[in-house]
Amino acid sequence: MxxxxxxxxxxxxxxxxxxxxxxxxxxxxxxxxxxxxxxAKRKSRLNDSVVVAKVDQTALARLLPYS
Incomplete structure (x- = not known):
């Protein structure tokens, strides 16, 4: 099966x-x-995207198996 x-x-x-x-x-x-x-400087910094921390990458990979 x-x-x-x-x-x-x-x-x-x-x-x-x-x-x-x-x-x-x-x-x-x-x-x-x-x-x-x-x-304004603080709000400008918050606009950016960042890479998720390395320790959290494996957990995210399990949550999103096909992404």
Whole structure:
């Protein structure tokens, strides 16, 4: 009997994307509300995407098996 496909974690799929080299990228937190108290430099830094920490990559790979 054939093995069933694994399902991707829908919450993780919305938050993380795989790069061309196989690493995961994420958005930075803190840019949703209370923006008036944050200066422009801080908000500009929060706009960037960053690579997920190496220790979390394997856990994400299990959540998103086909990405």
């Amino acid at each position: 054939a093995r069933q496909k694994l399902k991707s974690h829908s919450g993780a799929a919305k938050r993380f994307h795989r790069t061309g080299t196989g690493k995961f990228k994420r958005r930075k937190a803190g840019l949703r509300h209370i923006l008036t108290t944050k200066n």
